[in-house]
Amino acid sequence: MLEVKNLQVYYGVIQAIKDVSFTVNEGEVIALIGANGAGKTTILHTITGLIAAKGGEVLYEGVDLQKIPAHKIVGMGIAHVPEGRHVFAQLSVYENLLMGAFTRKNKAEIEESLESVYKRFPRLKERKNQLAGTLSGGEQQMLAMGRALMSKPKIILMDEPSMGLSPILVGEIFDIIQSISKSGTTVLLVEQNAKKALSIADRAYVLETGKIVLTDDAKKLMDNESVKKAYLGE
Amino acid sequence: MSFISYLIKGISLGSVYSIIALGYTMVYGIAKMLNFAHGDVIMVGGYVIFTVMSMIGLNPFVAVLLSIILCTLLGITIERVAYKPLRSASSLAVLITAIGVSYLLQNLALLIFGADTKSFTSIIAVPALKLADGRLTISGETLVTIPLCILIMVLLTVFVKRSKTGRSMQAVSEDKAAAVLMGINVNKTIAITFAIGSSLAAVASVLMFSAYPSLTSTSGSMPGIKAFVAAVFGGIGSIPGAMLGGILLGVIEILGRAYISSQLADAIVFLILIIVLLVKPTGILGKKIQEKV
Numbered sequence: 001m002l003e004v005k006n007l008q009v010y011y012g013v014i015q016a017i018k019d020v021s022f023t024v025n026e027g028e029v030i031a032l033i034g035a036n037g038a039g040k041t042t043i044l045h046t047i048t049g050l051i052a053a054k055g056g057e058v059l060y061e062g063v064d065l066q067k068i069p070a071h072k073i074v075g076m077g078i079a080h081v082p083e084g085r086h087v088f089a090q091l092s093v094y095e096n097l098l099m100g101a102f103t104r105k106n107k108a109e110i111e112e113s114l115e116s117v118y119k120r121f122p123r124l125k126e127r128k129n130q131l132a133g134t135l136s137g138g139e140q141q142m143l144a145m146g147r148a149l150m151s152k153p154k155i156i157l158m159d160e161p162s163m164g165l166s167p168i169l170v171g172e173i174f175d176i177i178q179s180i181s182k183s184g185t186t187v188l189l190v191e192q193n194a195k196k197a198l199s200i201a202d203r204a205y206v207l208e209t210g211k212i213v214l215t216d217d218a219k220k221l222m223d224n225e226s227v228k229k230a231y232l233g234e
Numbered sequence: 235m236s237f238i239s240y241l242i243k244g245i246s247l248g249s250v251y252s253i254i255a256l257g258y259t260m261v262y263g264i265a266k267m268l269n270f271a272h273g274d275v276i277m278v279g280g281y282v283i284f285t286v287m288s289m290i291g292l293n294p295f296v297a298v299l300l301s302i303i304l305c306t307l308l309g310i311t312i313e314r315v316a317y318k319p320l321r322s323a324s325s326l327a328v329l330i331t332a333i334g335v336s337y338l339l340q341n342l343a344l345l346i347f348g349a350d351t352k353s354f355t356s357i358i359a360v361p362a363l364k365l366a367d368g369r370l371t372i373s374g375e376t377l378v379t380i381p382l383c384i385l386i387m388v389l390l391t392v393f394v395k396r397s398k399t400g401r402s403m404q405a406v407s408e409d410k411a412a413a414v415l416m417g418i419n420v421n422k423t424i425a426i427t428f429a430i431g432s433s434l435a436a437v438a439s440v441l442m443f444s445a446y447p448s449l450t451s452t453s454g455s456m457p458g459i460k461a462f463v464a465a466v467f468g469g470i471g472s473i474p475g476a477m478l479g480g481i482l483l484g485v486i487e488i489l490g491r492a493y494i495s496s497q498l499a500d501a502i503v504f505l506i507l508i509i510v511l512l513v514k515p516t517g518i519l520g521k522k523i524q525e526k527v
Contacts (some may be wrong), residue, residue: 069419071419073417075417079318086412090408095401103417151416151417
């Protein structure tokens with residue numbers, strides 16, 4: 001479904017992504033794990049066109065995304081929940097969700113998606129008229145996810161959904177990611193919380209300073225000695 | 235009675251400032267830049283109407299319509315040619331470019347129309363209203379300006395809050411990257427903002443030159459700067475702020491001119507800007523929502 005081939009990304013003269021290749025198949029939950037600064041966020045930004053790559057390809061259903069303007073990518077079925085949520089603080093929860101459906105035209109279908117998002121996140125429904133900037137961190141994360149779902153994506157990219165949240169909320173967020181996956185949306189998950197990410201992923205790639213150093217089934221990586229040492233704190 | 239007359243005159247002048255200030259504030263809100271050439275678009279609008287009416291002799295409605303169309307195109311062109319290539323440049327580079335565009339327009343006008351002052355014939359044909367046994371006269375220009383300003387404000391607020399384009403403007407204003415992820419074409423949104431601001435500048439030029447009928451190549455710069463003050467005064471980036479700031483500024487200017495000193499009126503306006511910025515740097519209605527992380 002999504003295939004990244006020999007991706008090279010630079011910030012000025014510094015190479016942030018070095019020859020990264022990976023694939024995401026339909027229905028999978030794929031985790032990209034790695035330390036801070038390994039290049040996880042850069043990869044997601046390159047996929048959705050916020051950063052231009054120097055080399056390599058990002059193929060989505062056979063189309064090279066780098067030839068497509070960034071604002072057209074969400075309409076192709078790729079939603080991106082950015083790191084730090086990036087909700088529109090001065091818009092209400094409801095308006096934020098509508099922004100998520102910006103590329104869609106059919107009002108009845110948008111209404112349907114809205115209902116299903118409210119069903120998945122009852123707290124957003126309770127607070128639908130509240131300004132997004134006044135929500136708690138966990139609620140903002142839910143809003144960012146709900147907003148992404150409003151585009152009815154085939155694949156959803158999630159960047160550090162657990163960042164800055166209490167352990168209880170982290171558990172809740174990961175349950176939601178799992179349920180999103182179960183409802184048929186493919187998930188590409190970027191996380192520093194490797195333990196949690198591996199617990200729900202099918203496969204995972206380990207990223208170190210811009211390179212993929214290891215890839216395997218998530219379960220196997222959990223038992224991998226070097227992964228345990230470096231990322232799982234065991 | 236004269237106080238009321240000054241007050242009404244102030245609100246009327248202030249309404250013109252408000253309409254110009256909207257252009258500043260919307261462009262600032264969305265492109266995060268100060269378009270110092272905005273005032274000169276007013277001047278261009280004035281010359282378009284002057285040329286079409288006095289030299290070609292078409293009727294005022296055609297002139298106004300043509301002026302709005304040309305100013306809108308000018309605004310879009312300025313953005314496309316001068317500002318768009320600088321999207322990721324430092325804000326200082328953009329600011330200097332804006333000042334450059336402003337001088338370019340002024341000097342082009344000087345080259346084309348010469349240095350002599352053109353006298354603009356008011357195109358507002360509404361008769362003046364006499365109240366209180368003729369002790370209070372409200373000019374036709376005022377009678378048109380104030381309601382028109384209110385109408386523009388209401389339409390713009392509804393447009394920004396309710397329409398899809400308006401919402402995309404709000405989104406771009408808050409967070410460009412997130413707006414792109416929603417599928418919003420940021421460049422198009424910025425171009426639309428310039429188009430709206432410039433068409434409003436054309437409307438302001440009709441109202442302003444009808445009330446103050448002398449037209450030179452620098453006629454736009456002082457109202458432009460005052461409207462910028464009004465936008466900052468009200469809280470830059472805020473649409474109701476531009477309205478409030480503009481009207482307050484107009485009232486302060488006219489009252490200052492009437493009761494303090496006509497020479498000092500402009501100085502008072504700028505003094506007030508300095509005081510407002512010292513006391514409340516975000517302006518009267520400017521707000522900073524504390525974002526939780």
